[in-house]
Amino acid sequence: MKKITAIVRPEKMEPLKDALFAARVNGMTISQVNGCGAQHGWKEYYRGTEVLLNMVPKVQFEIVAEDGEVDGLVDLIARTARTGEVGDGKIFVTPVEDAMRIRTGERGAAAV
Numbered sequence: 001m002k003k004i005t006a007i008v009r010p011e012k013m014e015p016l017k018d019a020l021f022a023a024r025v026n027g028m029t030i031s032q033v034n035g036c037g038a039q040h041g042w043k044e045y046y047r048g049t050e051v052l053l054n055m056v057p058k059v060q061f062e063i064v065a066e067d068g069e070v071d072g073l074v075d076l077i078a079r080t081a082r083t084g085e086v087g088d089g090k091i092f093v094t095p096v097e098d099a100m101r102i103r104t105g106e107r108g109a110a111a112v
Contacts, residue, residue: 001096001109002070006061007033008081008089013059019080020063023073026112029062038086058089064096064112 008016013030020028034055044051065073074091082088101111 001064001099001112002067003094003096004061004063004065004070004073004077005092005094006063006077006081006089007035007058007091008061008077009083009087010057010059012081012089016061016077016080019076020061020073023076025063025065025073027063031060031062033058033060037090056087064099066109 006016010032017028017030034057036054036056044053061077063073070093074093077091098107099109099111100107
């Protein structure tokens with residue numbers, strides 16, 4: 001099993017969620033996050049003083065999937081979230097050693 005973590009623009013949350021449900025993803029965790037990368041934020045003025053806001057709002061999707069589904073899901077996320085502009089986000093794939101469904105005690109892929 002692998003965990004796919006995708007950090008995308010906030011306006012891509014609904015289209016990406018719909019695309020993942022259409023791809024029969026059983027479950028996902030979606031969080032509002034802030035971060036900075038190549039975008040480096042933007043400048044605003046507060047009471048006449050320039051302020052650099054370098055924490056950009058993003059949406060983070062976390063999905064645990066079987067190894068054979070990962071490439072297709074990564075491609076789907078990239079296609080759906082891409083605008084071609086700086087700040088489209090990142091996708092990380094990490095191994096998951098085990099999972100457990102608390103209610104039933106099921107482990108491994110059955111718990112996902």
